[in-house]
Structures are given as structure tokens and as C-alpha cells.
Amino acid sequence: MATSTTSLNVPSLNPKLSSSLSISSTPQFSVSSLNLRTHGRGTRRFIVLATAGLDAKPTVLVAEKLGAAGLDLLKEFANVDCSYNLSPEELNTKISLCDALIVRSGTKVSREVFESSGGRLKVVGRAGVGIDNVDLAAATEHGCLVVNAPTANTVAAAEHGIALLAAMARNVAQADASVKAGKWLRNKYVGVSLVGKTLAVMGFGKVGTEVARRAKGLGMHVIAHDPYAPADRARAIGVELVTFDEAIATADFISLHMPLTPTTSKMLNDETFGKMKKGVRIVNVARGGVIDEEALVRALDSGIVAQAALDVFTKEPPSPESKLVQHENVIVTPHLGASTVEAQCLVAPVSSLVLPLVNHGSDLRDIMPFHVSLQQVLSELKPYVILAEKLGRLAVQLVTGGSGVKSVKVTYASARAPDDLDTRVLRAMITKGIIEPISSVFVNLVNADFTAKQRGVRITEERIVLDGSPEAPLESIQVQIANVESKFASAISDTGEIRLTRVGSFEVDVSLEGSIILCRQVDQPGMIGKVGSILGQENVNVSFMSVGRIAPRKQAVMAIGVDDQPSKQSLQRIGEIPAIEEFVFLKL
Numbered sequence: 001m002a003t004s005t006t007s008l009n010v011p012s013l014n015p016k017l018s019s020s021l022s023i024s025s026t027p028q029f030s031v032s033s034l035n036l037r038t039h040g041r042g043t044r045r046f047i048v049l050a051t052a053g054l055d056a057k058p059t060v061l062v063a064e065k066l067g068a069a070g071l072d073l074l075k076e077f078a079n080v081d082c083s084y085n086l087s088p089e090e091l092n093t094k095i096s097l098c099d100a101l102i103v104r105s106g107t108k109v110s111r112e113v114f115e116s117s118g119g120r121l122k123v124v125g126r127a128g129v130g131i132d133n134v135d136l137a138a139a140t141e142h143g144c145l146v147v148n149a150p151t152a153n154t155v156a157a158a159e160h161g162i163a164l165l166a167a168m169a170r171n172v173a174q175a176d177a178s179v180k181a182g183k184w185l186r187n188k189y190v191g192v193s194l195v196g197k198t199l200a201v202m203g204f205g206k207v208g209t210e211v212a213r214r215a216k217g218l219g220m221h222v223i224a225h226d227p228y229a230p231a232d233r234a235r236a237i238g239v240e241l242v243t244f245d246e247a248i249a250t251a252d253f254i255s256l257h258m259p260l261t262p263t264t265s266k267m268l269n270d271e272t273f274g275k276m277k278k279g280v281r282i283v284n285v286a287r288g289g290v291i292d293e294e295a296l297v298r299a300l301d302s303g304i305v306a307q308a309a310l311d312v313f314t315k316e317p318p319s320p321e322s323k324l325v326q327h328e329n330v331i332v333t334p335h336l337g338a339s340t341v342e343a344q345c346l347v348a349p350v351s352s353l354v355l356p357l358v359n360h361g362s363d364l365r366d367i368m369p370f371h372v373s374l375q376q377v378l379s380e381l382k383p384y385v386i387l388a389e390k391l392g393r394l395a396v397q398l399v400t401g402g403s404g405v406k407s408v409k410v411t412y413a414s415a416r417a418p419d420d421l422d423t424r425v426l427r428a429m430i431t432k433g434i435i436e437p438i439s440s441v442f443v444n445l446v447n448a449d450f451t452a453k454q455r456g457v458r459i460t461e462e463r464i465v466l467d468g469s470p471e472a473p474l475e476s477i478q479v480q481i482a483n484v485e486s487k488f489a490s491a492i493s494d495t496g497e498i499r500l501t502r503v504g505s506f507e508v509d510v511s512l513e514g515s516i517i518l519c520r521q522v523d524q525p526g527m528i529g530k531v532g533s534i535l536g537q538e539n540v541n542v543s544f545m546s547v548g549r550i551a552p553r554k555q556a557v558m559a560i561g562v563d564d565q566p567s568k569q570s571l572q573r574i575g576e577i578p579a580i581e582e583f584v585f586l587k588l
């Protein structure tokens with residue numbers, strides 16, 4: 001196979017350079033020139049590509065009760081389907097009709113959910129902190145963003161932790177039940193004091209820190225274990241960071257505040273209970289899975305653990321017959337940590353994060369740039385974002401057997417300092433442009449790198465730092481695909497909008513909109529008519545036509561813009577016109 005390099009170059013996309021054409025409706029941008037170069041000759045054939053349409057108003061499935069503020073916000077911009085208590089099967093069925101899903105901790109967003117969505121689901125909003133109920137790997141693979149409200153319920157969770165701590169120490173729940181049952185057991189429910197006791201906070205993050213602060217206010221001696229927490233943050237509130245073993249061996253009370261991960265799963269187990277001080281009391285408002293629940297029952301029965309106060313369980317709701325739930329030294333709440341009026345008001349606006357789905361055009365809707373600066377993308381990168389995808393699309397369509405693309409080099413020429421320009425979104429869009437035309441994979445900012453890697457496409461980026469005013473973010477983007485066989489030997493450049501102005505040594509003038517047919521032929525009368533009449537026969541509107549030639553009756557390149565997509569048969573007929581030596585159909 002002959003190898004070649006396909007290179008597309010946009011020398012300038014500076015709004016100031018030209019006022020001739022806009023790439024998007026707002027703001028008005030123009031491109032001074034587009035330069036496309038390929039080397040090598042390819043076979044004569046064409047490809048037809050389809051693009052999927054997108055609904056104007058997205059549908060958001062709210063699968064768990066959300067605060068009114070969040071719902072109202074959503075209803076203004078989206079079709080909102082509030083369906084609570086769905087079975088996994090019902091969720092899998094509904095999800096194929098939804099662009100976004102909002103959940104709390106009670107909905108398992110499994111791989112099947114993403115698979116069932118058929119690529120439509122673009123964002124999962126978690127109205128709360130823990131995202132252990134969402135299969136993040138599957139979300140990434142399916143190009144779906146997961147957003148949460150990481151601080152909204154911190155205080156609520158911490159307050160619930162303190163409530164459980166105090167209620168457990170003073171047997172509030174058991175004493176309450178016994179009084180209601182007509183008993184008056186003042187000796188049975190003698191509690192223990194908190195003041196002067198050692199509390200080990202396991203997981204010194206947002207909730208853990210707030211619990212520590214409050215426990216100090218109650219006169220407790222607070223230590224903490226967290227392998228990732230900075231010692232100065234702990235020191236600042238008078239908390240000593242210690243090792244795991246030291247924490248559990250010295251604590252009178254242990255309060256759990258780490259996330260559920262493969263590392264923290266069943267962190268408290270037979271072995272670790274064995275290292276604890278006899279009579280320790282445990283509070284868990286983190287996740288049930290961080291405790292081996294059967295081991296906890298054994299530790300309670302043996303007296304190692306005197307009491308436990310649990311808000312969370314491995315399986316929620318737990319079985320009513322659960323030995324743990326029924327244990328007389330255990331008090332339980334039904335995952336109420338975040339359930340305050342105030343916290344629910346604060347988590348509800350997570351729904352606002354799905355609004356970019358609605359507010360921006362389909363171009364940006366596809367990339368969902370939550371974790372790049374939306375402002376930057378909208379205000380200055382937007383035209384480049386669109387262009388980047390088009391460059392990727394063009395490049396791959398000029399390559400014979402697009403799936404053979406393995407090595408892509410992107411060169412950005414800019415007067416901006418490298419850290420003043422976030423190119424992730426551009427790289428993602430180039431990847432999208434390269435991969436989508438040759439596969440059924442939906443690519444966006446979330447899964448672009450993953451998808452490229454999975455398909456063995458290596459994308460390297462290079463910066464050319466230019467002198468001069470860094471006002472415009474970019475002077476040029478160049479996409480080069482290495483070691484591939486080119487289908488069409490050509491090159492492009494010049495003026496105005498995004499225009500194709502040169503094909504090899506042939507000057508043409510073509511707007512890069514809609515679709516383009518590029519033909520190389522021997523210059524002769526009647527060529528335009530022949531192609532035009534084939535297109536006319538099936539009512540395909542020609543938006544422009546441009547012929548570039550070296551000399552009369554010698555080699556020429558004809559670029560024909562079409563508003564509608566010609567049928568395969570028409571394209572085949574064009575390709576078969578005897579004078580046409582090279583032919584390609586490019587869908588932009």
C-alpha cells in the first residue's frame with residue numbers, strides 16, 4: 001500500500017481578518033482560508049455518510065424525587081418525565097427516549113442503562129454526592145457525562161452523623177420505642193458521655209471535616225485517618241491525622257466518611273474489628289459497603305463493638321429480617337443523611353447542569369463541555385470546535401479505508417501561551433470527525449480519548465507558538481493523518497469563510513458547507529453540464545460549482561457543492577463519466 005500524509009490546514013480563523021461569512025449564527029466569525037493537502041493517488045470510488053438528527057428540546061428523566069426548584073428549572077427548558085421507583089427493566093426501556101437522567105442514591109445506573117440508551121443519554125445528574133450507584137466506566141465509554149452536587153449536602157450529612165452519634169450514646173431510639181411501648185426503663189438505658197472521648201473520623205473530606213469540627217465542639221478528642229488529606233488542614237482545626245491501625249485501635253467512637261471504592265469496600269471486617277478497642281461505637285453515614293455487615297454482627301455479638309448507628313446499608317433498603325437492623329445495640333435510619341429541606345434545595349440545581357443540552361446548538365450539545373470552561377468554548381472556541389470536527393471528517397474521507405487511521409498529528413499555531421488555550425475540546429472534535437464517519441460510535445468530549453485509544457488511533461498534539469497579538473485563540477489548526485493511502489490527491493486554501501480555495505495546484509473557490517463532490521478530469525466542454533444533469537435528475541440542488549485548471553484542455557479539478565445528498569447511484573454515475581479520473585464525495 002502506498003503511504004501518504006493527509007494534511008488539512010486552516011491558516012487563520014481570525015474574526016478580524018474577514019467579514020465575509022459566519023460559521024455559526026452567534027457570534028459572527030469568519031475564516032480567512034482553509035488549506036488542505038494530500039499526497040499520493042488513490043482509487044476512484046466514493047463514500048456516502050449519514051448524520052443523525054437531534055431533537056430541539058431534550059427529554060430529562062427524573063428518576064427520584066427532586067426539590068421543586070430543580071424541577072421548575074428543568075421544566076422551563078426540557079420535556080421532564082418524573083418517574084419514580086422504576087424497576088431496572090423499566091429504566092432500561094425508558095432511557096432510550098431520554099437525553100438526560102437525574103437520580104439520587106436509590107437508582108442504579110448500570111452499564112445496561114447506558115447500553116439501552118442507544119447513545120442518546122448525554123448526561124447523568126446526581127442530585128447529591130456519592131456516585132457509586134453510577135457505572136462510571138460505562139458512562140465514559142458511552143460518552144455520557146456524570147455530574148453531581150459535591151458540596152450541597154455536606155452539612156446535612158455531618159449533622160446527621162452527629163445526631164446518630166449522640167442518639168446512639170444515649171440510647172435515644174431504643175428508649176423512645178420502649179416508652180411508646182408503655183415501659184419506663186431508666187436503668188436499662190444508661191448511656192455513655194461524649195466529652196473527653198476519642199473520635200476517629202475515617203475519611204477527612206468534606207463531611208468528615210464538618211463532623212470533626214462539631215465533635216470538637218462537644219468536647220471530644222478527634223483524630224482522623226485519610227491517606228490523601230493534607231496534614232495542615234487537619235492541624236488547622238486541631239485534628240491529628242493518624243494511620244488506619246492507630247485510628248481504630250485508639251478510638252472510643254469511629255465515624256465513617258470515605259467514599260465506597262474497591263479499596264474502601266468492607267474496610268471494617270473481622271480482621272479490623274479485631275484490632276479495635278473493646279466497646280467501640282461506630283457511626284456510618286458514608287456507604288453501607290465500607291463495612292462487612294456480617295462481620296459487624298459478629299463484632300456486636302462478641303462485644304467488640306458496643307453499639308452501631310447506621311444510615312446506609314450494602315443493600316438498600318435492607319431486609320426487615322436483617323440481623324444487623326434488628327440488633328438491639330444498633331440504631332438505623334433509612335439513608336437520611338442528605339434529607340433536610342435545606343440540603344434538598346441545594347442539590348436540586350444539579351438539574352441546571354443539564355441545561356447546556358438545551359441552550360446551545362446541536363454542535364455544542366454534542367460535546368457537553370462541562371469540565372472545560374463553557375464560557376471559553378462559547379465565546380471564542382466555538383467556530384474552531386465546529387471546524388475541528390470538519391477537519392477530522394475531511395481528513396478521514398480522503399483516506400482509503402478510514403479504519404486504517406492509526407496516527408493523527410494535530411498542530412495548533414497560536415500566539416497564546418500554551419496554558420492559555422485549552423485544546424481538549426478541539427482534540428475531541430477532531431477525534432469525533434475522524435471516528436464517527438467510519439464507525440457507529442458516538443464521540444464527544446467525554447469519550448473521545450477513550451474511543452480513540454480503544455480504536456488504536458494515536459492523536460498527538462503540537463503547538464507552534466507565534467509572535468504577535470494573542471487576541472484570537474488560534475491562527476491555524478492542521479490535521480495530519482500518517483501512513484495511510486490517500487483517495488484524492490488535492491490541496492486547498494484562501495479567503496473569507498471556511499473555503500476550499502486550492503486543490504493541489506488547482507485553484508477553486510468552494511464554501512465548506514453542506515457536501516462537496518470533488519472531481520479531477522481532463523478539462524473539456526460539457527463536464528459541468530454532465531454532472532449537473534445527473535444531479536438535476538434527482539432534484540439535488542447545486543449550491544456552487546468551481547473549476548480550477550492548470551491550462552485549457554489540461555488537467556482540471558471541479559468542486560461541486562450540493563445542498564442535498566445525492567443517491568449512491570447518482571454518485572456512481574458521476575464517478576463513471578469517462579473523463580473523470582479521480583472522484584470523492586465529502587459530507588461535511
Ligand SMILES: NC(=O)C1=CN([C@@H]2O[C@H](COP(=O)(O)OP(=O)(O)OC[C@H]3O[C@@H](n4cnc5c(N)ncnc54)[C@H](O)[C@@H]3O)[C@@H](O)[C@H]2O)C=CC1
Pocket residue numbers: 129130131150153154157202203204205206207208225226227228229257258259260263264285286287311312335336337338339
Ligand atoms: N448518608 C448520606 O445521605 C450521605 C452520604 N454521603 C457520603 O459520605 C461520603 C463522604 O462524602 P464527602 O465528605 O462529601 O466526600 P469527600 O470526597 O469530600 O471525602 C471523602 C474523603 O475520603 C477519603 N478517602 C478515600 N479513600 C480513603 C481511605 N481508604 N481511607 C480513608 N479515607 C479515604 C478521601 O481522601 C476524602 O478526603 C461519601 O461516600 C458520600 O457518598 C455524603 C452525603 C450524604
Ligand SMILES: O=C(O)C(=O)COP(=O)(O)O
Pocket residue numbers: 104105106127128129130131153335336337338339
Ligand atoms: O449524596 C450522597 O452521597 C447521599 O448519600 C445522599 O443520598 P440521597 O441523595 O439522599 O439519595
